[in-house]
Amino acid sequence: MPLHTRNLVTLLATVVCTVNTLLADPICFEGESATQVTEPMEISGSETAKDAVSKAALKDASGKKALDIRQGKGNPPKVTTGKAEYQFDVAADGEYFLWCRVWWLDECANSFTMNLDEARSFTFGQDGTYKSWHWVKAPPRLKQLSLSKGRHKLVVACREDGAMLDQIILTTNKRYVPVGIEAPSR
Numbered sequence: 001m002p003l004h005t006r007n008l009v010t011l012l013a014t015v016v017c018t019v020n021t022l023l024a025d026p027i028c029f030e031g032e033s034a035t036q037v038t039e040p041m042e043i044s045g046s047e048t049a050k051d052a053v054s055k056a057a058l059k060d061a062s063g064k065k066a067l068d069i070r071q072g073k074g075n076p077p078k079v080t081t082g083k084a085e086y087q088f089d090v091a092a093d094g095e096y097f098l099w100c101r102v103w104w105l106d107e108c109a110n111s112f113t114m115n116l117d118e119a120r121s122f123t124f125g126q127d128g129t130y131k132s133w134h135w136v137k138a139p140p141r142l143k144q145l146s147l148s149k150g151r152h153k154l155v156v157a158c159r160e161d162g163a164m165l166d167q168i169i170l171t172t173n174k175r176y177v178p179v180g181i182e183a184p185s186r
């Protein structure tokens with residue numbers, strides 16, 4: 001193949017890949033990709049985690065990192081800080097389903113407070129799978145998940161300590177069920 005044709009093919013492949021990334025459904029991003037993190041939330045990794053249980057858990061996290069609220073760091077209403085902010089783009093208007101890959105220490109460490117685009121906050125989690133990474137879906141029929149094409153802001157806030165967030169997925173496909181570590185779309 002002539003060099004200029006090969007360059008053109010490479011360029012087209014790059015453009016197609018970029019468009020596919022922008023239009024990806026599901027949208028998948030890492031818990032540790034937050035643009036703003038305030039204490040007691042932090043980004044922990046399998047090397048940097050402060051305790052052996054978190055260290056071991058983070059070895060099985062995507063990128064070996066996650067958003068973390070360490071056990072003992074405190075809960076609202078005493079702790080009024082603790083937020084992580086994410087920006088993401090959706091390619092089309094739609095009803096979205098929100099999934100998170102989470103790790104809960106116990107029944108007092110199994111939820112976050114979430115807020116989309118500064119609409120009404122909602123509780124995420126409250127399931128009974130502990131000390132194991134697993135996917136949890138946001139409550140059904142949330143008006144907050146009716147998203148218009150364009151940029152959106154998700155804020156994950158501290159509700160209980162002892163909780164970690166590895167990956168976040170948004171999809172319009174109601175039959176989509178994430179399993180294990182998903183490929184991040186950015």
Ligand SMILES: [Ca+2]
Nearest residue numbers: 030062065166
């Ligand atoms: Ca991760």
